[in-house]
Amino acid sequence: MSIHEKYNIPKNAVITVAGTVGVGKSTMTKAIANKLSFETSMEKVDTNPYLDKFYHDFERWSFHLQIYFLAERFKEQKRMFEQGGGFVQDRSIYEDTGIFAKMHYDKGTMTNIDYETYTSLFEAMVMTPFFPHPDVLIYIEGSLQDIIDRIQVRGRPMEQQTPTAYWKEMHGRYENWINNFTTCPVLKININDYDLIQNPESVEPILKKIGETINGNRNLQHV
Numbered sequence: 299m300s301i302h303e304k305y306n307i308p309k310n311a312v313i314t315v316a317g318t319v320g321v322g323k324s325t326m327t328k329a330i331a332n333k334l335s336f337e338t339s340m341e342k343v344d345t346n347p348y349l350d351k352f353y354h355d356f357e358r359w360s361f362h363l364q365i366y367f368l369a370e371r372f373k374e375q376k377r378m379f380e381q382g383g384g385f386v387q388d389r390s391i392y393e394d395t396g397i398f399a400k401m402h403y404d405k406g407t408m409t410n411i412d413y414e415t416y417t418s419l420f421e422a423m424v425m426t427p428f429f430p431h432p433d434v435l436i437y438i439e440g441s442l443q444d445i446i447d448r449i450q451v452r453g454r455p456m457e458q459q460t461p462t463a464y465w466k467e468m469h470g471r472y473e474n475w476i477n478n479f480t481t482c483p484v485l486k487i488n489i490n491d492y493d494l495i496q497n498p499e500s501v502e503p504i505l506k507k508i509g510e511t512i513n514g515n516r517n518l519q520h521v
């Protein structure tokens with residue numbers, strides 16, 4: 299029996315992984331893709347031409363950065379579906395607008411005009427019946443302290459130098475955002491319930507839940 303049959307995960311599934319910075323999305327993305335022999339769509343940090351500048355001057359670069367992320371993730375989303383699925387994606391496109399753009403607008407580091415321009419572009423590109431959504435969004439959650447520790451250990455200077463208040467604000471917003479997210483089925487996982495670094499096999503119960511979430515939703519659709 300193949301692993302796809304074992305957990306009832308279609309070979310053409312598209313799985314996206316969401317959660318705050320440093321919570322463990324990339325690690326989870328690679329572990330799931332490896333088990334399912336799926337392709338990954340990784341968020342590229344080193345080649346992002348705006349990210350470091352943005353962390354040094356939010357006001358100056360927040361619009362440029364959001365447009366860049368929107369273009370990159372839109373192209374990736376298109377690629378995943380054009381290739382017929384079988385992908386795990388490191389961070390969903392929905393967090394760009396629901397978390398980041400909104401947070402910078404609310405905090406005054408993105409202007410009203412820029413926010414309007416960005417959100418109308420996002421809505422026109424993504425929130426249309428023509429744009430396919432993932433089969434499941436895995437939401438990883440953890441305590442603020444664990445996340446701050448992970449950001450420090452990972453060691454990207456631009457993130458290490460960012461005040462804790464930024465991560466705290468983001469952490470609170472994520473909880474709100476996920477509780478109101480309805481675009482595709484959600485599977486919530488807490489970082490205390492697995493450890494992919496010490497115990498790679500702890501991905502197995504996650505695969506089981508992925509299959510259940512995808513199929514639970516398909517059954518609901520056919521009732």
Ligand SMILES: Nc1ncnc2c1ncn2[C@@H]1O[C@H](COP(=O)(O)OP(=O)(O)O)[C@@H](O)[C@H]1O
Nearest residue numbers: 319320321322323324325448451452493494495
């Ligand atoms: N289960 C885990 N236990 C301990 N550390 C972890 C775990 N998963 C990820 N990490 C570490 O936390 C840091 C952030 O993980 P990463 O996957 O890069 O997060 P994200 O993609 O969400 O920013 C990395 O240093 C990674 O090695």
Ligand SMILES: Nc1ncnc2c1ncn2[C@H]1C[C@H](O)[C@@H](COP(=O)(O)O)O1
Nearest residue numbers: 318319320341343364367393394398457
């Ligand atoms: N849409 C975004 N706006 C601002 N910053 C963002 C956005 N998407 C990702 N980021 C930042 C946050 C991190 O510093 C890096 C990579 O994210 P990670 O959660 O570590 O994968 O990009």
